[in-house]
Amino acid sequence: MTTNERNQGWVLARRPKGPVTPEDFRLESTDLPTIGDGEVLVRNHYLSLDPYMRGRMDDAKSYAASQPLDKVMGGGTVGEVVQSRSSRLKVGDKVVGMGGWQSFSAGRDEGFKKVDTTRVPLQAYLGVVGMPGVTAWHGLNEIIAPKAGETVVVSAASGAVGATVGQLAKLKGCRVVGVAGGAEKCRAVVEEFGFDACIDYKAGNLDKDLKAAVPDGIDGYFENVGGAVLDAVLKRFNAFGRIAICGLIAGYSGEAIPVHQFRSVLVNRLKLEGFIVSEHPASWPKALAELEELVGSGRMKYRETVSDGLASAPEAFIGLLKGQNFGKQLVKLI
């Protein structure tokens, strides 16, 4: 590490009106931070891009605090400790934390968690063995709680969360049906991730295709999307079904997406729960232990879309919001 190296970071330049554009971000160069007692400096290797970031870019009331203007965009990172004044972390340790859209992050050592990269690649701690994986685990186990033989539907099935939900549900003996956009994604959902079926919502026959794929109806639904997919699923629910509501990406650009089949909640006595995984700390150690074991032993598959270089982060994020990624969207920083 050369002493004249500088930190590069993307700040929020303005709040988007409607779709996000590259002009909503600004790349800034700053001196490397100086660390104090108990702090570390981390060189970030990968940045995670996630749909929740879109909500934070607005000023509106949301579950997460707003992203402040002219500050570095928040986000999960994995990297390597390059300076340490901590007794817990030493130079060379691989860590996961909320380092933001930037090449270096500094902070208290408790803000970073050391990870074991002997069985699991470093960047997987941003995906299947990170926040998306725990999200999948919590929604499936703590909200849907499926029994063997039940039918579970997963929207955004090829995504980092959805693919994990489906594989965990298969391990529990469920019939698992994914919904994804495009034939290529659907093929991977079935062939690679082992779902029993996958509906391509872009093919134009969502209702009919879904009906054919769930001959025994639907008992659980992991919701990442909202809109037409939610309505189609609500029509096929069995009594006492459960819906874990993790995301409603179709509404992230501001427009309200009405739900037309809400009456199914009463007719079928459904339980729905919206959740954010950061508010369920009890799930994290259980989920991470299980996922690390499944990934390490090769029983849990995952895909990544890796964009190259910090400069590519805004375009990669816009692509993610358009569904152009396949699996976990990462930015490789080094």
Added chain:
Amino acid sequence: MTTNERNQGWVLARRPKGPVTPEDFRLESTDLPTIGDGEVLVRNHYLSLDPYMRGRMDDAKSYAASQPLDKVMGGGTVGEVVQSRSSRLKVGDKVVGMGGWQSFSAGRDEGFKKVDTTRVPLQAYLGVVGMPGVTAWHGLNEIIAPKAGETVVVSAASGAVGATVGQLAKLKGCRVVGVAGGAEKCRAVVEEFGFDACIDYKAGNLDKDLKAAVPDGIDGYFENVGGAVLDAVLKRFNAFGRIAICGLIAGYSGEAIPVHQFRSVLVNRLKLEGFIVSEHPASWPKALAELEELVGSGRMKYRETVSDGLASAPEAFIGLLKGQNFGKQLVKLI
């Protein structure tokens, strides 16, 4: 009881297309049934009319079995045993059961439950100490489960269920806000049933009036209505709110009522649960004991709209669906 007395009953003549009309029913006269061993003949004193009956009139998939065509309409009744070949029930006993829209009912003694009319009037066993009361108790205690100081909103607040929900929530130390149609109903909701406030949704300022009535936001919602009221409530929810979905009367005539503010479920991490009280047998003895005590001691108020004579049942039912009743809708049969 004269031996040549006959039974009168309303049968479903046809399935309604859209709004229910008197022509959907037909009054039939039949011989009194002859009872066998273990059976009783009951002269019905009051018939209960309830919104769920509208759903049963359709052929569509619903939570209740369809009402068969040309059979006597199902419904709750209270009455007096007039013939008995049962060891459990004797002539003169007052009973509650599912006697249907008719003047006499016969059946196995276990289909009727003897009630105590010394502290509670007979017809209250169709209302506040019956299915509507248990519905209120279950949704409030088992789904919303409010804590003292929380704000609970109740739609159809002047109805048999809503008025009970609100009074039970007040007894728990909640701020309770009703929503009802018309100034007269709203006045009674506050002055008679003791709610802290009541919004008249017909006054045209639902959003603004509700906002003013819930300065600390909403923590629990007992849903009897759906449509615009649900949307207005969803906008004001606090994090981790709970919604008990008991009825969506606005959609009973077939039209789908879209929910526009569904995103609140995710943003505020809400829990929603649709329920039918008949599927929660564990709640019944607890609820009935508490409600009987509250009514008997005068601490639980209730209102009834009583229509006179079996002949008036169809018109009274149509009025109920239009919200013309105030409190429990009954038909006095004798």
